[in-house]
Amino acid sequence: xxxxxxxxxxxxxxxxxxxxxxIQRFNSKLNAFVTVIADEAxxxxxxxxxxxxxxxxxxxxxxPLAHKDIFCTAGVRTTCGxxxxxxxxxxxxxxxxxxxxxxxxxxxxxTNMDEFAMGSSNETSYYGPVKNPWDLERVPGGSSGGSAxxxxxxxxxxxxxxxxxxxxxxxxxxxxxxxxxxxxxRVSRYGMIAFASSLDQAGTLxxxxxxxxxxxxxxxxxxxxxxxxxxxxxxxxxxALGKPVKGLKIGVPREFFDEGLDAGVEKAVRExxxxxxxxxxxxxxxxxxxxxxxVPTYYxxxxxxxxSNLSRFDGVRFGYRCDNPKDLTDLYTRSRGEGFGPEVxxxxxxxxxxxxxxxxxxxxxxxxKTRQLIAADFKRAFEQVxxxxxxxxxxxxxxxxxxxxxxxxxxxxxxxxxGANLAGLPALSTPMGFVDGLPVGLHIxxxxxxxxxxxxxxxxxQLQTDWHKQTPKGFA
Amino acid sequence: xxxxxxxxxxIAFLAxxxxxxxxxxxxxxxxxxxxxxxxxxxxxxTSDVAPMAHPxxxxxxxxxxxxxxxxxxxxxxxxxxxxEAGLYTVPRVIE
Numbered sequence: 001x002x003x004x005x006x007x008x009x010x011x012x013x014x015x016x017x018x019x020x021x022x023i024q025r026f027n028s029k030l031n032a033f034v035t036v037i038a039d040e041a042x043x044x045x046x047x048x049x050x051x052x053x054x055x056x057x058x059x060x061x062x063x064p065l066a067h068k069d070i071f072c073t074a075g076v077r078t079t080c081g082x083x084x085x086x087x088x089x090x091x092x093x094x095x096x097x098x099x100x101x102x103x104x105x106x107x108x109x110x111t112n113m114d115e116f117a118m119g120s121s122n123e124t125s126y127y128g129p130v131k132n133p134w135d136l137e138r139v140p141g142g143s144s145g146g147s148a149x150x151x152x153x154x155x156x157x158x159x160x161x162x163x164x165x166x167x168x169x170x171x172x173x174x175x176x177x178x179x180x181x182x183x184x185x186r187v188s189r190y191g192m193i194a195f196a197s198s199l200d201q202a203g204t205l206x207x208x209x210x211x212x213x214x215x216x217x218x219x220x221x222x223x224x225x226x227x228x229x230x231x232x233x234x235x236x237x238x239x240a241l242g243k244p245v246k247g248l249k250i251g252v253p254r255e256f257f258d259e260g261l262d263a264g265v266e267k268a269v270r271e272x273x274x275x276x277x278x279x280x281x282x283x284x285x286x287x288x289x290x291x292x293x294x295v296p297t298y299y300x301x302x303x304x305x306x307x308s309n310l311s312r313f314d315g316v317r318f319g320y321r322c323d324n325p326k327d328l329t330d331l332y333t334r335s336r337g338e339g340f341g342p343e344v345x346x347x348x349x350x351x352x353x354x355x356x357x358x359x360x361x362x363x364x365x366x367x368x369k370t371r372q373l374i375a376a377d378f379k380r381a382f383e384q385v386x387x388x389x390x391x392x393x394x395x396x397x398x399x400x401x402x403x404x405x406x407x408x409x410x411x412x413x414x415x416x417x418x419g420a421n422l423a424g425l426p427a428l429s430t431p432m433g434f435v436d437g438l439p440v441g442l443h444i445x446x447x448x449x450x451x452x453x454x455x456x457x458x459x460x461x462q463l464q465t466d467w468h469k470q471t472p473k474g475f476a
Numbered sequence: 477x478x479x480x481x482x483x484x485x486x487i488a489f490l491a492x493x494x495x496x497x498x499x500x501x502x503x504x505x506x507x508x509x510x511x512x513x514x515x516x517x518x519x520x521x522t523s524d525v526a527p528m529a530h531p532x533x534x535x536x537x538x539x540x541x542x543x544x545x546x547x548x549x550x551x552x553x554x555x556x557x558x559x560e561a562g563l564y565t566v567p568r569v570i571e
Contacts, residue, residue: 337494
C-alpha cells in the first residue's frame with residue numbers, strides 16, 4: 001500500500017473511500033468503531049494526495065488509520081468506552097495522534113474498547129461488545145478489541161492500541177493479526193487516558209510486522225510532555241527487519257506450557273518453533289519460576305493505580321455529571337456511580353481496598369515485591385537467550401458472555417501477557433495458525449528496547465508462513 | 477477473609493462510588509473472590525526483595541520550574557457541565 005501510494009498507482013482518496021465504504025458495510029456487524037469521521041478523513045486524504053504529488057510525502061502519507069478511543073483527538077470525541085466520557089471532546093491531540101497526523105496518515109475514526117481499557121473481551125464497553133470477525137458469536141479479545149476487529153476485517157489497514165496487561169497482544173492473537181507492545185516508556189503516553197501508570201504502553205495493531213515497524217518508526221520518540229517517556233535512541237525498525245533468524249537464541253519458558261494451555265494452541269506453538277528451527281534458530285528451554293505470581297500481582301498493582309488515576313473523574317471539570325446533586329459528596333458518588341460500569345467499579349474498589357489503611361503493606365507493597373521477582377526471572381532468562389516465545393493466549397477466542405460472570409476466569413486469560421507489562425519488556429503477537437477455525441497467536445517477548453529484534457523475528461516468520469494473510473470469511 | 481456488605485459500602489464510600497443496594501451482595505462476592513485470589517501472593521518469599529519502584533529501574537525525570545502552559549481555561553471549561561464566570565460550579569459547600 002505504501003509503495004502503491006508513492007508510485008501513484010492508487011490515491012489516498014481512493015483508499016480512504018474504500019475503507020470508509022467497508023466500515024459502512026461491516027461495522028454494524030462488528031461494532032468495531034465508536035466514531036467514524038468520513039468527511040474529515042476524505043479531506044485529509046485529498047490533502048495527502050496533494051503532498052504525494054508534490055513529492056513532499058513521508059512513507060505513511062495517505063495511509064488510513066484508526067485510533068483506539070483512549071487517545072485524545074482534538075475536535076473528535078474521546079469516550080474511552082465509557083458513559084463517563086460519552087460527550088468528551090479533548091482540547092488537544094495525544095502525542096502519537098499528532099505524530100501520525102504529521103506523517104500524513106488519514107484518521108478514519110475511533111475504535112471501540114473495554115471501558116477504560118479494563119477487560120480482556122471488549123464486553124465492558126458502554127457501546128456494547130465488539131464481535132470477532134472470525135466468528136460473530138465470539139469476543140475479539142480486549143481491551144483493544146475494536147482496533148483488532150477493524151484490522152482483522154480490513155476496515156482499517158492499521159490501528160493504535162494500548163497494552164496494560166495484554167490489551168494489544170491478546171486481541172491481536174484472538175483476531176488473527178500482529179500486535180506490538182513496545183518497552184515501557186518507548187512511546188509517548190501524553191494524551192492517552194491513564195489506567196495503570198506503571199504498566200500502560202501504547203502500540204500498534206496491524207496485519208504484518210513490517211507495518212508495525214513502519215508505524216513504530218513514527219511513534220517512538222522522546223516526549224518531554226510524558227514524564228515516563230525515555231530519552232533513548234530510536235533505531236530504524238524497518239531497516240532492521242531483514243536481520244536473519246539464523247543463530248537466534250529462542251528461549252521457551254516451560255511455565256508457558258503448564259496446565260490450562262489448550263492442546264491445539266500448544267501444537268501450533270510447537271509448529272511455529274519448528275519453522276524457526278528450520279530457519280537456523282536455536283531453541284532453548286528456560287524457566288520463569290515466578291510466572292504463576294504474575295496474574296495476582298497484576299490484580300493488585302493495576303487496580304491500585306486505576307483507583308488513583310480514575311479519581312480525576314469527579315463530575316466537576318469534565319465527564320458525566322449526575323442530575324440535581326444534593327451536595328458535593330452526592331455529586332461525586334452519583335456521577336461516578338452512574339458514569340462508570342460494573343468492571344471499572346470492581347477495579348476501583350479492589351484498588352481502594354488494597355490501598356486502604358492497614359492493607360497497603362499486605363497487598364500493594366507485597367505485590368511490588370513479587371513484581372520484582374517476576375522481572376528478575378525475565379532478566380535472568382535474557383542473559384541466556386535473545387527472545388522468548390510461547391503462546392499469546394491459553395485458548396482461542398471464547399464466546400461472548402462465556403466468562404463475564406467470573407472475574408477470575410476472565411483475568412486468567414492474560415496469564416502469558418501480563419509478565420511483560422510487569423517487567424516493562426517489549427512483546428508482540430503474530431498469527432501462527434488456527435484452532436477450530438479460530439486464529440491463535442505466537443507471543444514473542446524481547447529484551448528491553450529490543451523492539452527491532454522481535455519485529456525482525458516476527459517478520460522473518462511471516463516471510464515463511466501465510467497465517468497473517470488469512471482473512472475472515474464474510475468480509476470480502 | 478470474605479468481604480461483608482459493610483466492607484463494600486465502606487470501600488465504595490472511600491472511592492466516592494455510588495453503588496445500588498441491590499448490587500452490594502454481587503460486589504461483595506466478586507471482590508471476596510478477587511482478594512482471595514491475590515492472597516496467594518502471601519506464599520511467595522519476598523523477605524530480601526525491595527519493592528519495584530520503576531519497571532526500568534529509573535527515577536522520574538525532573539524538569540526546570542518554568543511556566544510552559546498558556547491559559548486555555550475557556551477551552552478546557554467547554555467540557556464542564558456547570559461553569560459560571562470562568563469558575564466550575566458545584567453544590568453549595570458552606571452555608
